[in-house]
Amino acid sequence: MELKIIDKTNDELSLEIKGEDHTFLNMLKFILLEDDRVNIATYDIKHVSISDPVLYMKTEGYDPIEVIRDALSNMSQECDEFLDAFSKTVN
C-alpha cells in the first residue's frame, strides 16, 4: 500500500491512500470515529475512476498517525474475530 501525506499538523492529517476504495476507507473511517480522541474523520474520492481516496482527520490534540495505527490494529482484530467466529460455527 502506498501512502502520501498531503498535509500534517499536530492534530490534523490529510492522507492519500493509493489504490484503495470505499471497502477499506469506510471501515477505517468508522473505526476512527468510534475513537474518543478523534474529532473529525472522513474521506473523499474526487473522481470515481481516476482518483485515489484522501482521508482527512482531526484529533483532540493527539498524533493522528498514532490514532490511525490503533484503528488499523482494531480493524485487523475485527477480521480475526470474524474468521475465528466463522471457522468455529462452520466446523
Added chain:
Amino acid sequence: MKIEVLEMSDRFAKFVLSDASIAFANGLRRAMLAEVPTLAITEVNLYNNTSVLYDEQLGLRLSLIPIKANTDELVPKEECMCDDNCPACEVSMTLSAEGPKMVYSGDFVSSDPEIFPSDENIPIVELKDGQQLFLEALAHVGHGKNHSRWQAGIACGYKTYPVVTFHNCDKCRSCIEACPKDIIQMGPSGAEIQDNDMLECTLCRSCADVCGINAITVDQDERAFIFNVESDGSYSAEELIQQASKALKKKSDGMLEVLEHF
C-alpha cells in the same frame, strides 16, 4: 461477533452475522465481490482456430470460465519478483480439439493438476466437421474490481435483521392478509411472527400500515445482518467468506506496516 449459519453448501451460503458494525458488514460484502484473489485466463495464444467464433469472442468466453486454484500459492503478475513469467504468477492450460465436437471447459489440459476449471460442462464452442481448435491459455491472478473474470462472489448481499413487535393486538387479522411474505400467524395472544419466518421479512411495513390501532412496530437491528453469499465455483462459499475477511486483514496489516516507518 457472532455467526449463525443458516445454509452452507458448495456454492451457496446464508448466515446471520450479529454484534458487528455496519461498516464491517459492508466491507466484507464488498471484499467478497471485488477483493478476493482468483485465477482467470488473461492471455490466449491461438495456433489454429477454424471455428465459427473468431479469436476475440473465443478469448472472452475462455476468460470468463471460473478456475479452481489455491491462490495462497500464487501471486498477481505485478507483484511477482520474476522478469516476465514464472510458475508462481502464471498457469498455462492447453486445449486441442477437432470437429464434429462440442468443446467444453473440461477439455482443458492444465500444466498443474491442482488447477482446473471448476465446471467441466461449460460449452466453449461447437466445432462442425473438419473445424479445428488449438490454443494455449495463460491464467493470472487478479481481483474482481478489475474485471468480471476475477469476480468470485456473485451478487453477495446482506440486509439488516428485521425486528417486528406486536403489542395489544386486537386479533383483527388484517396484517395477516396484508403481509406479502405470509409470515404473520395468529398466536394465543394475538398476531406473531416465528423466529425462522422473521428472516423472510422485507421491512415493507404493509402490516404496520394496515393496522388500525398502531399495534405493530417494524424496526431493524442495525448490528445484525443476514448475509446471502454465492460463489462462482472458483472457491467454495465457505472459502470465499474466509478469503474476503483475509483480504480485508491484508489491507489493514499492509497499511499498518507502511505507517511503522513514519
Added chain:
Amino acid sequence: MIPVRCFSCGGVIANKWEEFKRRVYEGESSDTILDDLRVTRYCCRRMMLSHVELVDTIAPYY
C-alpha cells in the same frame, strides 16, 4: 453459444445450459427447471430464457 456468465450479476450460467436445454426439449416447463437449477435471479433467468443458438445458422456460410 450461451454466454458463460450473466451480463448483469456475473453468475456462471453456461454450466447449466445443456441440462436446461435438454429438459425443455423433454417437455418440462422452464420455470420449474430454472428453480431446480437454482437460477433464482431474474437477470440470470432471462439469459437462459432469451438465448437463441446460432451456430447451426452460421455454420453453412463459414
